[in-house]
Amino acid sequence: MGSDYAPVSEIMGAIRAFDHLPDNTSIEIIFVGDEKRIGLELDKHKPTKLRYSVCHADEIVLMGDEATIALKKKRNSSIFKGLELHRNGEADCFMSAGNTGATMATATVLMGRIKGASRPTIGSFFPTEKESPALVLDVGATVDHQSRFLYEYAVMGSIYYKQMMNVDRPKVALLNVGEEKSKGTEEVKKAYGLLMESDLNFIGNIEGRDIFNGKADVVVCDGFTGNIILKLAESFFGFFKTKVKQYADKSIINKVKVALTVPTLRDVSKGLDYQEYGGVPLLGINGVVIIGHGKSSPIAIENMIYRAVEIIRSDVNKKIEEALN
């Protein structure tokens, strides 16, 4: 209920997914939220293939709410009730395009952490010059950086990437200010040592310029840096479009030139769209939680559903627990 287009994107996305899933699928969606609004939206579409039920929740965690609000005050929110369904085994997964901090905090308390995982972590896919994206983590779950956390992100990210992208030994890199092992803060240098000793396919340090060129499949950094680079990268295309618009506004000739350019730019930028990857995983907790962008479109929600199914089927958490212990 707390995403920018809730519950429209959520419901339309689920309908889209069931249009593509096999007719005999055992998958079922539980919509958690205001049953009236959900009912009204469903009435608009009259879906025939969608298998669903509704769990009423009459509170909403807003985007600006504190991370602990669902735990402390809004126990009737869709985030709390949905995660409760997951914890009680009534749902195999919880998905939300709402408040990330609240989803993470509530999930961590309700489900607990995987044994050996010091902190939960959120990954995010960055587009690259190669066919496959790079998974950057942590992108904001934990702002403090400790070498052990960085090592664990690498383990969790590597397992997740392997399962989702069908890459046998994903290339893992440590995001740093230079390639030499002497670079970075004390904790980053220690993390370099831990990663060198590990069984991971660790390719060493990479710099900020190496994320888009796809040198690594899994890029590890602290959540402070990761959150800032994620938001910077997401803003670039909008910034570029503004610059194109400013250029067009300078003269009629420029306007014509830009008009010829726009369809091509739109085509190219499609491949850079975060929505393709359909949400990001919250790793390190005893559950399957997928976090979508606040502005998730129906397509993003649809892709989140496919992703959730893959994660559940591949038993990522069991593999993470084994690797960390």
Place this chain on the structure above:
Amino acid sequence: MGSDYAPVSEIMGAIRAFDHLPDNTSIEIIFVGDEKRIGLELDKHKPTKLRYSVCHADEIVLMGDEATIALKKKRNSSIFKGLELHRNGEADCFMSAGNTGATMATATVLMGRIKGASRPTIGSFFPTEKESPALVLDVGATVDHQSRFLYEYAVMGSIYYKQMMNVDRPKVALLNVGEEKSKGTEEVKKAYGLLMESDLNFIGNIEGRDIFNGKADVVVCDGFTGNIILKLAESFFGFFKTKVKQYADKSIINKVKVALTVPTLRDVSKGLDYQEYGGVPLLGINGVVIIGHGKSSPIAIENMIYRAVEIIRSDVNKKIEEALN
């Protein structure tokens, strides 16, 4: 001598600057480096307006060299000898498009720090949606983040921005993972407090997405984060061009569409070029040191010369010392 196109860019850039400076200018360039190679390059152009002399240096600090190499081993390098000229008062400023770390380390040891400046810092201009760029600092001089350092970067950046961009009270922001003052690491939260109490025009925390939209004139962060976002931002346009090329390679129609697009993209991207700003200052040391990109073109060098003149004339260091004490 250590930049990618040395000494060609350096000499051509100086010639360009003197073509635009008034005929009666008192400015003079001292080229520091291999006198033979410098002589050969000058012979090609036979400049009539350039006022210069040559200081011979027969060693070169390479891009891959350790930051301390000029201090420890290459005392005949152009970096060491050039900074020595500046320290001895024979030059009012030192400029280099060579090894940044070596320039910074050598400058810090030879010139010393400004009283009250705990660490030297390097700033970098980021293009924005507004007319004026944002100065982000630190972009890599110091990877450790302490609240006091962040506060000092804000003071130094604010004074520098004011002088260079003619903005009376530059808007200063702290780069963070959210806008609320409770966000970020302990040191970042402490820095927020220091900035709130200061006389600076502090507008609060900004997120990664706010750099390009020009919310702030001066953006403060630790050198680890700053270095990574600088290199990420610099790589974006190249990444985008690769994606355009990949799109063109898919079909003949796409090739034609892209051919129509390229001149417009080139025009738009001109405004995003780091070379416009001609180098970045090394702030916090007792001297005027400008650091250029390794790939500096003659235009970048030309702009570095204008920038150096502005810094010397506006006595930025004296103002920084007053503000920090």
